Amino acid sequence: MSDFTVKDALALRVGEGFRLRDVDPASTPGFTGGEKKLDRAFDGPDDELKDLQRMLHANALREDHTGAVLLILQGMDTSGKGGVIRKVFKVFSPQGVDTVAFGRPTEQEQAHDFLWRIRQHEPEPGRIVVFDRSHYEDVLVHRVQQLSPADEIERRYGAIVDFENGLAERHVRIVKVMLHISKEFQRENLAERLERRDKHWKYDPDDITQRLLWDEYMEAFEIAMTRTSTDAAPWYCVPGDNKDYARMVVKHLLLDALRSFDMDWPEPHFDVEEERRRLAES
Numbered sequence: 001m002s003d004f005t006v007k008d009a010l011a012l013r014v015g016e017g018f019r020l021r022d023v024d025p026a027s028t029p030g031f032t033g034g035e036k037k038l039d040r041a042f043d044g045p046d047d048e049l050k051d052l053q054r055m056l057h058a059n060a061l062r063e064d065h066t067g068a069v070l071l072i073l074q075g076m077d078t079s080g081k082g083g084v085i086r087k088v089f090k091v092f093s094p095q096g097v098d099t100v101a102f103g104r105p106t107e108q109e110q111a112h113d114f115l116w117r118i119r120q121h122e123p124e125p126g127r128i129v130v131f132d133r134s135h136y137e138d139v140l141v142h143r144v145q146q147l148s149p150a151d152e153i154e155r156r157y158g159a160i161v162d163f164e165n166g167l168a169e170r171h172v173r174i175v176k177v178m179l180h181i182s183k184e185f186q187r188e189n190l191a192e193r194l195e196r197r198d199k200h201w202k203y204d205p206d207d208i209t210q211r212l213l214w215d216e217y218m219e220a221f222e223i224a225m226t227r228t229s230t231d232a233a234p235w236y237c238v239p240g241d242n243k244d245y246a247r248m249v250v251k252h253l254l255l256d257a258l259r260s261f262d263m264d265w266p267e268p269h270f271d272v273e274e275e276r277r278r279l280a281e282s
Contacts, residue, residue: 003037003040003041003044004030004031004041004248004249004252005030005252006252006253006255006256006259008029008030008031008252009030009236009249009252009253009256010236010253010256011029011030012029012236012237012238012249013229013234013235013236014225014226014229014234014235014236014237015229018222018225018226018229018237019222020180020218020221020222020225020237021218023180023237023239024239025180025181025182025185025239025240025241026182026185026239026241026242027239028239028242028245029239031245031248035244038244038245038248039244041248042244042247042248042251045251045252045255046091048255049091049092049251049254049255049258050091050092050093052255052258052259052261052263053092053093053096053128053258054093055263055264055265056068056069056096056126056127056128056258056261056263057093057096057126057127058126058265058266059126059261059263059266060124060125060126060127061126061266062266065125065126065171066125066126066171066261066263067125067170067171067172067173067261068123068124068125068126068127068128068129068171068172068173069123069127069128069129069172069173069174069175069254069257069258070123070128070129070130070131070167070172070173070174070175071128071129071130071131071175071177071250071253071254071257072130072131072134072136072174072175072176072177073085073130073131073132073133073134073177073179073250074133074134074136074140074176074177074178074179074221075178075179075180075181075240076181076186076210076214076217077186077190077204077207077210077211078181078185078186078189078190078193078207079179079180079181079186079240080179080181080240080243080246080247081132081133081179082132083243083247084177084179084246084247084250085099085130085132087247088247088250088251088254089128089130091251092128096126096127096128097127097128097129097130098121098123098127098128098129098130099129099130099132100121100129100130100131100132101132101133102117102118102131102132102133102134102135102137103133105117113159114135114138114156114159115135115159115160115163118131118134118135118163119163122167122172123167123172125171128254135160135163136160136224136228138156139153139156139157139160139220139224140217140220140221140224142156143220143223143224144213144216144217144220145213157224157227157228160228161227161228161230161233164228164230164232164233165230165232165233167232167233168232168233173257173258173260173261174232174233174234175234175236175253175254175257176225176228176229176233176234176235176236177235177236177238177249177250177253178221178225178235178236178237178238179238179240179246180237180238180239180240181240181241182241183211183214185240185241186211190203190207190208190211225237236249236253238250
């Protein structure tokens with residue numbers, strides 16, 4: 001099999017007839033090989049990604065700016081969202097990346113519509129924004145734990161689609177990733193957090209409570225993804241038991257998003273030759 005490509009990453013898109021149970025969390029679709037080959041596939045896009053981010057920033061200074069990128073990461077606890085952010089985004093300049101971690105809503109946030117706190121972090125032109133959890137918590141958790149009535153959750157699916165369509169109309173390229181891990185893999189990760197003193201801070205007893213509702217969460221994820229995967233904001237279900245593979249997929253999805261702007265360096269607003277002359281005489 002050839003090296004992993006953007007086309008292989010895009011093949012993980014959630015489409016018609018998608019069923020979460022058909023996705024093996026331990027699989028690596030589009031990739032075969034060992035760690036060295038995986039490392040090469042992970043590092044392969046780096047030079048192009050660096051150039052594309054610089055170009056995105058440069059074009060943001062124009063009145064007819066190119067746009068921005070929003071990456072949304074969802075998954076069960078220990079699915080590797082933080083690892084994706086640490087590893088994948090090392091290639092980018094931190095000055096052009098914003099990371100937002102959405103935890104439980106505050107009292108102030110609860111006093112507003114569920115999208116209110118999300119709108120505070122809409123991407124500005126030229127930036128790449130990462131949501132570690134997102135507005136999808138308000139349909140996933142609320143559905144499983146019955147925190148909102150069924151008709152309100154139904155309303156939220158439509159509100160999410162409208163919100164994301166609005167972002168897309170403002171030239172925000174949206175990439176939504178579910179890091180799909182197995183229940184067994186989560187058990188191993190939680191056990192490690194309990195065994196290692198340097199990871200106790202990451203352990204939350206509520207993780208076990210949520211784990212007992214695993215099947216309900218899998219159903220909620222499937223419904224949310226199938227209801228809100230659109231051309232403007234597609235979902236990608238990425239097998240996550242092999243974290244290095246999942247990170248590689250996310251990097252290739254970002255590469256596709258940045259390529260889609262079909263960017264070039266902006267034309268100067270000054271006469272280059274004249275400025276060379278002035279510089280030589282200065």
